[in-house]
Amino acid sequence: MASRVNESPMKSKVIVALDYPQASDAFALAEQLGFANCGFKIGKELFTHAGPDVVRAFVARGAKVFLDLKYHDIPSTVAAACRAAAALGVWMINVHASGGRDMLSAARASLAGCQPRPLLIAVTVLTSLDDAQLREIGVGDSSATQVARLTRLAHDCGLDGVVCSPHEIAAVKGDCGAAFLTVTPGIRPTGAGLDDQHRAATPTVAVRAGSDYLVVGRPLTRAADPRLALAELESEIARAARET
C-alpha cells in the first residue's frame, strides 16, 4: 500500500524556527502564536538540549513539526533515523542530498510504510559554503551548478522537495516541476534587519517566486509582540498570494 504523504492541511505557509536552548522558551513562543497556527522547526540546538520529548510535546499539542536534523550518514543509519523521526509524529524531516543516491533512496524507502508519512526534504549546498570552500572539499563546480545537480538527484530519488533560497525557487520548479516543494529560509519582512542572512528576501518576493513554506526565525522569536509579527507576516503572504 502506498503511504499517504503528510501533505500539509496547514493553513499557513510559515514555519517558525525555534532556535532556543530551552524547551520552555520554545513553548512560551508557541503558546503565544498558537500551536496549530503555523509550523514549528526544531533544529539541532533545541533537540540536543531537550531531546525527543520536546518534539512529542509539540506534536501532542497539534503542532506541525519540521524536525531539522539534516541527516547525513550511511544509508542504513539514515533510514533508521528517518523511521525514528516518523515515529515521533513529525510532519517534515530533512537529509543532506550530498549523502548520495543510495542514502536518499534508503531514506525515502524507510518512510514507505508510514501512515501518514513525513515530508522528506533535501538540503543541497549549505548557504555558508562559497565556491572557494567548495573547491577545498573537492567540488570544482560553482555552488549554483552543485545546487541544481543535487536538487535533480533528490527529485530523482523520490524526495518531496528541497530547502533553498527564495532566489533559487524558479530554477528548482523549472527543473523538477511545480509540485516539488521549496522550503525557504532567509526571510526578512520589509524593513526588518538582516541579522546574519546575506541573500534574504521579503515574504512577498518568496511567495511570488512560488515558495511553499517560509522558514522564519528571529523576525518572530525576537519580536516585541510575536503574535502581532506573525499576523503581519501572514497578511503580507496573503496579499502576495492574491497578487501572484
Ligand code: C5P
Ligand atoms: O532567524 P532566521 O530567520 O535567520 O532563521 C532561519 C532559520 O533557518 C534558522 O533556523 C537557520 O538555521 C535556518 N536556515 C538558514 N539558511 C539555510 C538553511 C537553514 O537560515 N540555508
